[in-house]
Amino acid sequence: MSTEVRRARARQMLIFLLVCVGMLALLGRLYYWQVVEAYSGHKLALLASQEHIHDQVLTASRGLIYDANGLVLATNVVRDDVYIEPVQFSEDHPDDLQEALSQTLTALHSVLPTLSVAETRRAFMEALAANRWSLLIARAVSPQQSERLRELALPAVFLAPQTERIYPQGDLAAQVLGYVGYVSGSSSQQGVYGIEAQYNSLLAGKPGSLTAERDLYGNPLVVGASSEEPPVPGANLTLTIDSTIQYFVQTQLATTVKQLGAQGGTVVVLDAHTGAVVAMAGYPSYDPNQYGRYADQTGCLHSEEVYLNPALYCAYEPGSTLKAVTMAAALDQGLITPNTTIYDRGYLTFNDGTPMVTNWQNQAWGRETMTEVLVHSANVGAAYVAHDLLGPARYYPYLARFGFGLRTGIDSPEATGFYRRPGSPGWTPSDLARQAFGQSILATPLQVALAYQAIANDGLMMRPYLVSAIDANGHVTRIQPQVVRRVISSKAAHELTSMLEVAAIDGSAQRALVPGYTVAAKTGTATTQGISEDQTEASVAGFLPASHPRFVILVKLDRPQASIYGGTAAAPLWKTIAQELMWYYHVPPDQSQ
Amino acid sequence: MHYASGGQKKAPTRPIVAARRRRQLHPFFFQMGPVALTISSVLLIALMALLYLSQLSQALNVNQQIQDYQAKQAVLQRQNQDLVNTLAQEQSPAYIAAHAQAQGLVPADPKAVEVLEVPGLQSVPNQQSGAAP
Structure with a gap:
């Protein structure tokens, strides 16, 4: 073999080896990308699939909220950003x-x-x-x-x-409904406050998903290899709230608060037999469509956010409206009758160190029946019944039976109120004497309304409720009224109703009387220790028609200025609402004028 | 060719091999040479590809149609939601009260209403279901 041929073969071999090395390098690189990198956490595989796989969360439409007549209170619309x-x-x-x-x-x-x-x-x-x-x-x-x-x-x-x-409906029942918005720590919108928060999981439904290949424009190719789990729409809720009454109550409350220069107010209207909430209004309120604008506003005497429902959160001293509960406890245990008498000197002293209790303006009523104690709204009579007749052992169980200091069980977030009882830090017999006429106890407006509901309903307390039906994609669940407990006997309830009727006619609730209808009601004017006595919580609680109760109404005004008493500030509004209820629901009169 | 049983002669192998080759070269009823077979295969593959592309095209068309329908559905849903909202607004007590006032209507004066008691009179049932609490 010649030298030239050998050189040529050596060159060929060199080129061959170089090609082999190049091929090996390429193979190594190929192995690295296709095997090592692709399966080290599937990063490349994931990126590749993301290029052509469309993975989408299908949002579920939020359920609608209707009022008792089928009017839409909350719905969804699509708007463009x-x-x-x-x-x-x-x-x-x-x-x-x-x-x-x-x-x-x-x-x-x-x-x-x-x-x-x-x-x-x-x-x-x-x-x-x-x-x-x-x-x-x-x-x-x-x-x-x-x-x-x-x-x-x-x-x-x-x-x-x-x-x-x-x-x-704008601000209609806003504090009952709540709103939907972003909350800290969550990337999606959810119900905040009220029904929207309480029933958020039901209303929100369940999101679905769609996985499919994309076309050139990025749209999912739903034909072919795709998987879809359809979203489950949220359940629709029907409330017990009647929009017409709610609107009437809200507008009348707002007008009254402004007229009297009050800081705020609350109205609760309950069905006397079922506990269904017919209307529940607070002032000031807000528009849930623009909830952000109200972030710096407060309600409940500036103690709570305006978003909170004052009927469920704004605990107050109910004042003389609680005298009905004191009487109920004594009637039910047979310790008094409506005609039991006491001698009212305008003050009452105690042997156990309890400070003296006096009537409003130290008014002495002389000999008076228990009915007259309510007519006169006599603190002395109420304190005598609670402190001297009932005592802690027979009084406090009735406060608990009437639901004070406890959640009412309404299907919405709520406060419990508070009162000191034996065993509580700082309790003294003075608390007992004062609680008898509604001081030294904090109760929510709903709790007070519910106490009167029990009296109106033959002594049976019902669980208050706001949602009457849940429609989960055609599967309708109707909420039935529930008895919570028997609070007092039917006999005691009837006797107390009669006493409250007389108290309304002859007492301070005369301005709450509705022509043609018997009314059982009691006013309350509560003052707060430490502030001027003309800064009151004026209220009226009662029901009508007293002979066959249909509705329980509580009206509370926070620190009215033009008129400060329950009988003068709150009673006219109570009457206006009661009259509208009678007409709207075609309740036949039970009394000639 | 058959032989009587017990015969000692072996069956010839050549014709069997020939038949086998014939079956390999002529798998169908008609005769086909290697070139024809290749062309047929190519044509068959092309036909299958055509069928596949046709199916794919149809699928894409259907997909496009579905997307169009979904887009229309979204628009209709959006319109429906807007209409529900508008209807609810116009049925609201505030809207009705405002329009009633605009037309000169005023709320009834409670003092002007006289209540008469008629013994035994029952209330008129409300025709609107759900109006009573």
Whole structure:
């Protein structure tokens, strides 16, 4: 073999080896990407599948809320958020960015008048500098604005539909309903306060999912290899609230609060036999469609957020309205009858160190029956019954039976109220004497209304409820009235009703009387220790028609100025609401005028 | 060819091999050479590809239709929700009261109402279901 041939073969061998080395390197690299990297946490496989697999969460539509007549109180609508794409926009306008941006923002401003051109331009430039893909420039625009923006087809501007919770009735029953919004620690919207919070899991439904390949435009290819779990829509709720009555109560309460210069007020209307809440209103209130605007507002004498339902949270000293409970305890145990008499000197002293109890303005009523104790709203008579006749052992079980200091069980978040009892830190017999006429005890308006509901319902306390039916995709569950417990005997309830009737006619609740109907009611005027005595909680609690009770009404006004007493401030509103209820529900009169 | 049983002659192997080769070269009823077989195979594959593409095209069309329907459904749902909202607003007591006032109506004066007691009179049942609590 010649030298030339050997050299040629050596060159061939070298080239062959080089090719082999190159091939081995390529194979090694291929192994690295396809085997080592692809299966080390499936990063590449995941990225590859993300390129062509569409994975979407299908949101479930939130259930609607209806009133007792089928009127929609809460629904959902789709509204568009408006975005602009800063990076895309700058790429589309490399030479005339500022000019094009001005034109686009001017066009946007013509459709969205609240949009500030200067502010949006500044935000745009910041987003561009930060290389942000999109910038939100308007949230939840109206359908008309959406339509106009679609017609304009502005470059690098797009609309993103979002589902919004809407309350078509505005502020109607806002504190009962609550609202839907973002809460800290959660990326999705959920019910906040009221029914929206209490029934959030039912209303929210269950989201579904869709996994499918994408087409060229990124749309899911639902034909072929795809998997879909459809969302389960949220359940629809029907409330016991009657919008007509609720509206009437709310507007009358707001008018009265303003007329009397009060700080606020609460009204509760219950069905006397079932415990269903017919209306529940508080003032001040808010519009759940714009809940953010009320973040700095407070209710319940500035002690609570305005979002909280004062009927369930705003505990107060019920004052003389609680005398009915004291009488109920004594009647039920046979310690008094409506005609039992005491001698009322206008004050009552005790041997156990309890401070002296006096009547309003130290009024002495002389010999008076128990019915007259209610008519005169005599603190002396009530304290005598609780302290001298009942005593702690026979009085406190009745406070508990009437539900004071306990949750009522209503299907909404609520406070329990508070009172000291034997065994509680700081309890003295003085508490017992004062609790007899509604001091030294904190109760929510609903608790007081419920106590009167038990009296109206032959002594049976019902569980108050707001939701009457739950429609979970056609499966309807109707909520039945529930008896909580027998509080007093039927006989005691009837005797007390008669006493309250007389108290309404001859006592301080005369302005609550409704022509044609018998009324059983008691007023309350509570003062707070440490502040002026003219700063009162004026209230009336009662029911009508007294002969066949249909509705229990509690009216409470916080620190009215023009008139400070339950009988003068709260009673007229009580009467207005009672009269409307009788007419609206066609309740036949039980008394000639 | 058959032979009587007990015969000592072996059956010839050549014709069997020939038949086997014939079956390999002519698998169907008609005769086909290697070139024809290749062309047929290519054509068959092409036909299958065509069928596949046709099916794929149909699937994409159907998918597009479904997407169009879904888009229409979304628009209709959106319109429906807006209508429900509008209806609820216009049925609201506040809206009705405002429009009644705009038309000059005023709330009834409770003092002007006279209540008459008619012994034995029953209330008129409310025709609207659910109106009574």
